[in-house]
Structures are given as C-alpha cells and as structure tokens.
Amino acid sequence: MFHFRRQFLLSTLSIATGLAVSTHAHAQEFPNKTITIVVPFSAGGGVDTIARLLAEKLRGTLKQNVIVDNKAGGSGMIGANAVVKATPDGYTLLLGSAGETAINAFVYKNKMQYNPAKDLAPITLVTRIPNVLVASPTLPVKNIEELVAYGKKNPGKLAYSTSGVGNPQHLNGELLEELAGIHMVHIPYKGASGQLVDVVSGNVDMTFVSFTAAKAFIKDGKVKAIAVTSAKRTSFAPEIPAIAEYKPLAKYQLENWFGLFAPAGTPDAVLQKLNAAVTHAIKDPDLAKRLQDQGGEPAPMSTQQFRDFIKTESVQFQRIVETANITAE
Template identity: 65%
Template sequence: MRSFIQQLSIYTSLIFSLFGALSSNAQEYPSKPITIIVPFSVGGGVDTVARLLGEKLKDSLGQSIIVDNKPGGSGMIGALAVVKANPDGYTLLLGSAGETAINPFVYKTKMQYSPSKDLAPISLITKIPNVLIVNAYSPFKTIGDIVTFAKNNPGKLSYSSSGVGNPQHLNGELLDELAGTEMIHVPYKGAAGQIIDVTSGNVDMTFVSYSGAKNFIESGRVRAIAFTSAKRQDFSPNVPTISEYKPLQSYELENWFGLFAPANTPEPILQKINLEVTKALRDPALVKKLREQGGQPAPMTTQQFNEFIKKESLIYARVVEKAKITAD
C-alpha cells in the first residue's frame, strides 16, 4: 500500500511539473524571432496579409516576425515545412483554404501530410470572397444572364481559375451544380494570366480575389458580376452576390486565410498567439488594410477555427467529389 502511495505521489509531482513547465514556456514565449511561412510567392494575397499581421504581432509580442515564402506544390511545400518544424511556436503557417482544407480531397494519397492531424489551428485571419468578372464588352450583365446562356449552350461558356482544385475552381463547379449548367474550366498558374485572357476575350469569365481584379474593375477593363460570399462586401457594396439570384440562393463558397502551428505545439502557446492575433484583428488600421485587400477580418478561438475548418471541409469534399476533380 505504501509503495502504491509513493508511486501515486511521484506521478502527481510529474504531472504538476509538466503543467508548470508548459505554463512557464507560455509566459516566456516568445524569446526569439518568429517565422511565418507563406506557401505562396511574394506579393500575393496570402503574403500581403502575413506581412500586415506580422507588423502588428511584432509590436505586441516584442519579437521580430520573419515572413518566409516557400511557394510551390499548390501551397503544400510551405505547409509541409511547417508540419516538419519544431512544435514550439516559433514556426507558423499563414495558409489558405487550399493547402489546409481542400487539397486532401483533390490530391488524396499524393499528400505528404494530413492538415487535420499535422497542423494546429490558431485562428482564422480573414475571409476572402472571390468575385466573378467578365470582359467589359461582354453581353453578360448579371448572374442570371450567365446562367441562362450556359443552360441554353452547354459546354460553350468558359471560366478561368488560378489552378485545379483551388477555391476559384470550386466556385465554378458549385455554380454548375446549383444552376444545372456545364461550363468549361480553364486553369492558369496565377491570377495575372486568368484575368488577362478575360480582358482579351480568350475566356468568357473568371473567379478571382477582389484585390487581384480591383485595378481591372476600376479601369473599366472588366465588369464585376457578383461575389461568391453570402453577403455583400463593405469594400464594394454595389456588387451583388451570386446568392441574390433566387435560383442560386444557397450559393456560398469563399477562400480564407488562417494561422496554424505544427501539431503538438503546447496549448498555452497556441492560446497566447490566438490572443494577440485577436487583438490585432480588432485594430481599425489593420481592419482597413485587410478590407483593401478584399477580405473581411474574422478572428476566432482555436476551437471555433477548428470547427470552422471541419464545416468548410465537408463543403469542399462534396463539391470535389460531385465534380470528380483530381490533380491528374
């Protein structure tokens, strides 16, 4: 009996020591610069958001924030680098919906990591609705015009995106599904090409982030038809949503950017980062800059973000399966 009590006392001491160490780590964190890996090129939407957020976190956490761009593999090269990093809170991922939620359904066995198992969600940063645009001289003025033409002319209407299986591609497939149409998907390797070919008339329309299309819209080279979000956007309130067209009232599919850490990062550190991110995303100056990038700041608790990803993943999985999207 005495031996059992002694063992129990040892185990109890170990548990308290562990919690004490974790608490101490969180209090001392960060004690050196933090790296935010961006799985896309410099100058893109994710990169811009990472740098804006990094400036705020540098001030609140008292450490330098290094943005490290690791593009390629549809975002998976950068994400994998974070998965393999030491789970101590000093290497984070500013990722999009693609490499953290959609790709497992598109690439399947080709994936070298499992986002749900290998990444720890910290917070949603911003929701990024895409906007459907057409050439300025296109006969299409509304989403109703597009649906009517597509129904009467199956296989003749084309839309571009910046790659197979990304949110823009899924936007088109969801439109096909809900409208009962059959459009042609034309994938590109970036926003520049997909928009230029709309302005030149090589492609009928495209789904793209508002920041990517803003200069083209304001210069009159393209026409904004509708956003893919459920509600209109403050930064462009005159552009309707696809869901405002009654036959497509259930339409909603947005891209989003979120902050992640490697799995097994101590919970107190995750919570400390989440707290500072939430504070940053409530700063009016940062909110203004994020909206200028075509996004809506949307801070969440770690648990809320985890549930958000699960819910979004169900939508992505259904669209991918229905459209039979593969990476081949």
C-alpha cells in the same frame, strides 16, 4: 505492496505536476525569441502581403521580432509541410490558405506528405477572401440571373478561367454549375494575370478571381463585375451583388480564406496567447482597413471556433471535389 502503490501514485502525481508547471512556465515566458510566419507561396502575392501586415502588428503586440519566410511550391504544401515538421513551440507558424489546409487533402489524397486535420493546430482565422466573378465585355450578360439563363441556353459554351485545378476558384465554378444546373468549360491558368487578360480580350467568357487582382480591370471597364462568391455583399465592394442574392442560388457561398496555424502538439496555452495577439492585431482599425484593401474581410475567431469552421468548410470542399471528380494534375 501498499508502500509501492503509494510511491507510484506520488511519482505519477509529481510528473504530472511538473509537466503542468513546465507548460505554464513556457506559456508565461512565450515569446522570448523570433517568431517565423511561413508563407507557402511566393513573395508579393496575397498571402505574403497579409502575412507581412500581420507580422508588423504582432511585433508590437508580442514585443518580439516576427519575420516572414516564403517557402513556395507544391500548391502550398511544401511550406505547410515545413511547419508540420517544425518544433511545436509556437515559434514557427503557418499563414495558410484554404487550399493547403482544407482542400488539397481531397484533391491530392495520398500524394500529400501531411494530414492537415491531424498535423496542424488551428490558431485563428485571419481573413476571408471572397472571389469576384467577372465577365468579358463581349459576353451578353450583366448579372448572375442573365448569366445562368445564358448558360442554360448554351450548354457547354460558357468557359471560365481560374488560376489552377482544385483551388477555391475552380470550386467556385463547380459549385455554380451544380446549383445553377448549367455546364461550363474550365480553363486553368498559372496565375491571375493570364486568366484576366484572356477575359479582357474575349478569349474566355469569365473568371473567378480575387477582387484585388480584378479591381483595376473593373474600374477601367475592361471586365464586367457580375457577383461576389460570399454569402453577402462585401465591405470593400458593396456595389457588387452576391451570387446568393439570386434566389435559385441562395445557398451559394464559397470563399478562400487565410488562417494562422502551428504544428500539432503546440501547448494550448501558447496557442491561446497567439490567438489573443492576432485577434488584437486584426481588430486594429488600421490593419482591418489594410486587409480590406487586399480584398479581405477580417474575421478573427477563437481556436475552437476556427477548428469548427475548418471542419464545416472541409465538408463542402470534399463534396464539391468528389462530385466533380477533381484530381491533381
């Protein structure tokens, strides 16, 4: 009996040691082939642009080819699901936005084919993307305080456009309604172009949109920049105040963000190697500047910090979605 137990323990130890050595060896040799960053949106958009900028830097850092693969559709969920199903070895990654990794689970619920909290392994936050609230030149307000006052005097009259239902722009509007105690009408569009054009023409009062999309309209005076949705002013447009600067809305903060993920089950040593490589790339002044040009604030984190960040963000997203009773179309 003793001999059997001794052999069992030795066998178990041998297996555990073998697994540890195998994992360590895999991490040491990683990467030894092409890495694919899946972008769950069409080419040419904000996520795609940032993925290609990141891939360019990672090629030099990791000494391997890094390519971008666009898998658009399903509010980002088709691409995310493809990564979830990929081999968890670090060679198939997702550059995901807040939508498909932290919001959609509350909007689409059982319509989703994956659970982002369980099926994706966070690597690092890459950049935070505040939206900017811009208003039509015909709207008689010039700052957030006047906008709130106008909304209170005209309940249900203010209309705001976004690029869809249940995305960060929509949640921006719902959070403003909640904290300001006003009622607005949400008009979802399919893309930033239409939602901005109708604000320029005065058909819609205002919109929440990325600074990159709105920059030319602001510069030409076709829309008025009211405020940004980050807690503080941004580095790329410091002249635009934050909504939170208005004291009654001091708790206002809601941004989109892009982060890098791997399939759950990817060895931690590989995740850490990727985290170090991405962090090194993002801290490069050239890439940091190019991310800012895209309306983003570079924000690398450790894997644990990113996990904690997603949990905190998810709590706010869930509360807003459930309070506003937002459901998938």
